[in-house]
Amino acid sequence: MSTVALAVDLGGTKIEAALVEASGLVRAVGRTRRPTGPDTDPARLDAAAAAVVSAAVAALGPDDELVGVGIGAAGPIDAVRETIDPVNMPGVHGFALADAVRRVVGRDVPVRLRHDGGCIALAENWIGATAGTRASMSIVVSTGVGGGLVVDGALVGGGTGNAGHIGQVSAPAGFEGFGPTLEHVASGPSSVRWAQAQGWGGERGEDLARDAAAGDPVARAAIERSARAVGIVLADAATLIDLEAVAIGGGFSTVTPDYIDLVQASLRESAALPFSRATRVVPSGLAGDGPLIGAAALVLR
Amino acid sequence: MSTVALAVDLGGTKIEAALVEASGLVRAVGRTRRPTGPDTDPARLDAAAAAVVSAAVAALGPDDELVGVGIGAAGPIDAVRETIDPVNMPGVHGFALADAVRRVVGRDVPVRLRHDGGCIALAENWIGATAGTRASMSIVVSTGVGGGLVVDGALVGGGTGNAGHIGQVSAPAGFEGFGPTLEHVASGPSSVRWAQAQGWGGERGEDLARDAAAGDPVARAAIERSARAVGIVLADAATLIDLEAVAIGGGFSTVTPDYIDLVQASLRESAALPFSRATRVVPSGLAGDGPLIGAAALVLR
Numbered sequence: 001m002s003t004v005a006l007a008v009d010l011g012g013t014k015i016e017a018a019l020v021e022a023s024g025l026v027r028a029v030g031r032t033r034r035p036t037g038p039d040t041d042p043a044r045l046d047a048a049a050a051a052v053v054s055a056a057v058a059a060l061g062p063d064d065e066l067v068g069v070g071i072g073a074a075g076p077i078d079a080v081r082e083t084i085d086p087v088n089m090p091g092v093h094g095f096a097l098a099d100a101v102r103r104v105v106g107r108d109v110p111v112r113l114r115h116d117g118g119c120i121a122l123a124e125n126w127i128g129a130t131a132g133t134r135a136s137m138s139i140v141v142s143t144g145v146g147g148g149l150v151v152d153g154a155l156v157g158g159g160t161g162n163a164g165h166i167g168q169v170s171a172p173a174g175f176e177g178f179g180p181t182l183e184h185v186a187s188g189p190s191s192v193r194w195a196q197a198q199g200w201g202g203e204r205g206e207d208l209a210r211d212a213a214a215g216d217p218v219a220r221a222a223i224e225r226s227a228r229a230v231g232i233v234l235a236d237a238a239t240l241i242d243l244e245a246v247a248i249g250g251g252f253s254t255v256t257p258d259y260i261d262l263v264q265a266s267l268r269e270s271a272a273l274p275f276s277r278a279t280r281v282v283p284s285g286l287a288g289d290g291p292l293i294g295a296a297a298l299v300l301r
Numbered sequence: 302m303s304t305v306a307l308a309v310d311l312g313g314t315k316i317e318a319a320l321v322e323a324s325g326l327v328r329a330v331g332r333t334r335r336p337t338g339p340d341t342d343p344a345r346l347d348a349a350a351a352a353v354v355s356a357a358v359a360a361l362g363p364d365d366e367l368v369g370v371g372i373g374a375a376g377p378i379d380a381v382r383e384t385i386d387p388v389n390m391p392g393v394h395g396f397a398l399a400d401a402v403r404r405v406v407g408r409d410v411p412v413r414l415r416h417d418g419g420c421i422a423l424a425e426n427w428i429g430a431t432a433g434t435r436a437s438m439s440i441v442v443s444t445g446v447g448g449g450l451v452v453d454g455a456l457v458g459g460g461t462g463n464a465g466h467i468g469q470v471s472a473p474a475g476f477e478g479f480g481p482t483l484e485h486v487a488s489g490p491s492s493v494r495w496a497q498a499q500g501w502g503g504e505r506g507e508d509l510a511r512d513a514a515a516g517d518p519v520a521r522a523a524i525e526r527s528a529r530a531v532g533i534v535l536a537d538a539a540t541l542i543d544l545e546a547v548a549i550g551g552g553f554s555t556v557t558p559d560y561i562d563l564v565q566a567s568l569r570e571s572a573a574l575p576f577s578r579a580t581r582v583v584p585s586g587l588a589g590d591g592p593l594i595g596a597a598a599l600v601l602r
Contacts, residue, residue, distance in 0.1 A: 076574055085575070135459040149542070151457050151464075158436040158452070158543020160576045168573035169537045173474035181573055236470045237541060241450070242459020272469035272482055273377055274386070275461045 001065040006056050007295035008049070008101055009116060010073040012088040012143075013037060015045070017052035019059055020296030024127040026289050030059020041091045046100050053104040068110040068299030072119030072291045073097055075146065079161025082113050088144075112298040114148075114155060117164045119294030120249070120286075121148025122155045126297045128285035129247040137243055138284065139166055141230060141259075142250035145183040148294075149241065155298070172232040175225070182233045186226040188252035195222035209255045223256050231266020231281075238267065238276035249284025302366040307357050308596035309350070309402055310417060311374040313389040313444075314338060316346070318353035320360055321597030325428040327590050331360020342392045347401050354405040369411040369600030373420030373592045374398055376447065380462025383414050389445075413599040415449075415456060418465045420595030421550070421587075422449025423456045427598045429586035430548040438544055439585065440467055442531060442560075443551035446484040449595075450542065456599070473533040476526070483534050487527040489553035496523035510556045524557050532567020532582075539568065539577035550585025 003022040008015065018031035032055035034048035060066060074086040082098035098113045105111070114122075121130075121138035130136035130150065139147035145167030149156040156163040167183035175185045184190050188205035195208060200218040202211055211219035234246055246267075253259050264281035271277040286293060304323040309316065319332035333356035335349035361367060375387040383399035399414045406412070415423075422431075422439035431437035431451065440448035446468030450457040457464040468484035476486045485491050489506035496509060501519040503512055512520035535547055547568075554560050565582035572578040587594060 076576055078576075133460070135457070135464065151452070151459070156436070156452055156457075156542065158576075159434070159545035159580075160543055162543040162574070162576050163436065163452075163541065165540050165543070165574060165577075168540050168577075170473065170533070170571070170573075172471065173477060176474060232471070236537075239466050239469050240464065240538060240541070241457065242461055242463040242466075244460035270471070272471075273463070273466060275377055275379075275459075275463050276466075276469075279460075 002063050003067055003300070004060070004064045005067060005296035005300045006053070006069045006105065007292040008053060008069065008071040009291040009295055010036065010071070010084070010097065011116065012074055012086070015048050015052055016292065017056040018292050019056055019064070020293060020300070022300055024293050024296070026292050027059070030056045032056065036089065038088055039091060040089055042095050045092050045095060049097065049100050050104045053101050057105060066107060066109055068112065069101055069105055070119070070295035070298030071097060071101060071111065071113045072116040072295040073113065075115035075117060075165060076162045077113060077115050077160070079113055079157055110299055114157065114161050114298060115164070116291045117146035118148035118155050118157070118161070119298065120290040121150050121164060121294070122297045123286055123290045123294030124247045124284060125150040125153065126301060127293065128290070129282045130245045133244040135241060135243050136245045136247065137164065137166070137237060138247040138249070140250035141186060141226070141248060141252045143188055145187050166233060166237065169233055172229055175229050182229060185229040188255070191222045191226045191252065194225060195219055205252055205255055212256055223259065224262060226252065227259055227262035228266045231263040232270045234263065234279070234281070235267045235270035235276060238279040239272050242275055243279045245280045245282055247282050247284050249286070249290065253283070303364050304368055304601070305361070305365045306368055306597035306600045307354065307370045307406065308593040309354060309370065309372040310592040310596055311337065311372070311385070311398065312417065313375055313387070316349050316353055317593065318357040319593050320357055320365070321594060321601070323601055325594050325597070327593050328360070331357045333357065337390065339389055340392060341390050343396050346393050346396060350398065350401050351405045354402050358406060367408060367410055369413065370402055370406055371420070371596035371599030372398060372402060372412065372414045373417040373596040374414065376416035376418060376466060377463045378414060378416050378461070380414055380458055411600055415458065415462050415599060416465070417592045418447035419449035419456050419458070419462070420599065421591040422451045422465060422595070423598045423602070424587055424591045424595030425548045425585065426451040426454065427602060428594065429591070430583045431546045434545040436542060436544050437546045437548065438465065438467070438538060439548040439550070441551035442487060442527065442549060442553045444489055446488050467534060467538065470534055473530055476530050483530060486530040489556070492523045492527045492553065495526060496520055506553050506556055513557055524560065525563060527553065528560055528563035529567045532564040533571045535564065535580070535582070536568045536572035536577060539580040540573050543576055544580045546581040546583055548583050548585050550587070550591065554584070
């Protein structure tokens with residue numbers, strides 16, 4: 001028999017399901033996605049979840065033993081009630097995602113729900129960039145900023161399963177003006193908005209990357225500003241939680257080849273104690289499959 | 302047989318040891334303290350530790366089963382090397398406190414070292430104000446600001462045993478000017494300095510308490526400023542770690558009867574997400590014995 005988990009990843013633009021092996025390998029066969037979006041409603045989300053989950057179940061082979069279902073969802077969630085409250089999909093607040101998945105799976109296996117940032121952090125600690133650490137965060141810098149927290153090999157849930165929401169931590173002193181949180185300062189779209197306010201003429205993160213590489217000082221400054229803000233907030237997280245390492249992924253983290261180094265320098269400069277100045281900042285080891293691998297890890301580890 | 306732990310608490314002014322029962326009761330018999338201080342050195346600390354630990358060992362009765370030794374020490378520490386690096390006692394950085402205690406105990410029992418803020422948080426979660434919560438912090442607002450973090454009943458150590466150092470997190474935006482960290486804004490001495498800079502004539506936290514109670518607006522503003530800063534930083538901690546409750550103790554937390562309420566209001570106003578706005582702020586349930594009870598809990602729980 002071959003041990004597999006069924007993993008579900010619900011994001012702002014799509015819901016996806018796949019079978020994941022005990023090694024962390026995401027199987028291509030049965031991997032399915034359906035669109036979601038900011039105006040999705042419970043009926044459409046229910047139908048999309050049923051479609052992707054039933055496709056994954058149908059791909060189970062005769063030698064596969066399904067040990068459980070892990071679900072990562074855009075946060076916040078309520079892990080106690082097993083419902084979701086995604087910031088970017090207001091129409092499905094309170095939706096009972098775990099039950100919707102459970103009904104389609106139709107087997108008596110554990111179903112665990114966490115937010116996607118937590119799943120990514122668990123995946124990085126399992127087979128990615130923070131493996132072997134006693135305490136780590138993994139964060140994503142993309143259209144939003146999110147993350148998760150792993151201590152002694154276990155995902156930290158917190159009271160309602162939401163530990164790791166670093167994008168909604170306050171913007172550092174001196175970085176206010178575009179909104180109250182780190183995400184308002186450091187995400188790709190926030191960095192674009194800041195550069196535009198300084199007179200830059202581009203429109204997207206990709207434009208910032210291209211212009212910074214070509215020597216445009218405003219584009220470069222926008223990227224450095226994002227990395228500096230992320231480093232300052234991570235320095236405080238490192239002091240508060242005594243983190244050994246932080247892995248950074250997401251599209252905007254590759255906007256320049258030295259983004260990770262810029263965050264590391266900012267963290268080291270800002271952290272108040274020797275143990276937090278020693279926190280390592282490293283690139284994600286998992287590319288785009290982190291959320292599915294981490295959702296599987298909720299039941300495989 | 303009666304299960305007991307030997308608990309040691311090393312602070313900036315004293316080292317203390319006592320026997321603690323499985324209920325959390327700190328026995329008076331054998332409880333001993335010796336002075337430390339900012340200029341203590343390894344030889345004097347070693348002698349003081351030996352004196353208090355041997356007195357506690359000598360108080361073990363014939364029916365007592367000593368199951369281990371828990372040590373809480375002023376932070377930071379290095380839980381991996383079992384050494385201490387206390388900010389306020391530079392002469393004993395790198396001191397091997399666990400080994401010093403182990404030699405005097407002279408029995409083959411587990412010895413565990415954590416920082417005092419972590420011990421207090423574990424004690425509050427065991428028999429104090431945060432019992433029954435899935436994720437909590439306990440903090441102390443006194444001459445310094447410190448704390449610890451408990452998730453699913455276990456003390457979060459982090460990479461080197463230092464999780465919880467909230468006093469060294471950055472001061473919130475708008476509260477800079479007296480130093481870079483929360484402790485520089487919100488501790489008793491920091492609040493006194495701020496009030497003095499506004500023309501107030503008192504000298505100590507007790508004076509602030511008296512004058513605020515008598516209606517002095519500057520004294521009251523100094524206290525509100527401390528509570529507001531603590532609440533803002535706790536709001537971010539609650540968003541990052543999804544805390545159900547935060548217990549607050551320490552001398553300055555009783556400077557006014559409504560200090561806890563002021564912190565709660567500030568947290569609720571500043572927290573970015575529903576789950577973090579719901580974090581409860583409560584007074585410590587353990588008064589002054591938290592560090593010893595928590596040190597014992599390191600081996601009793």
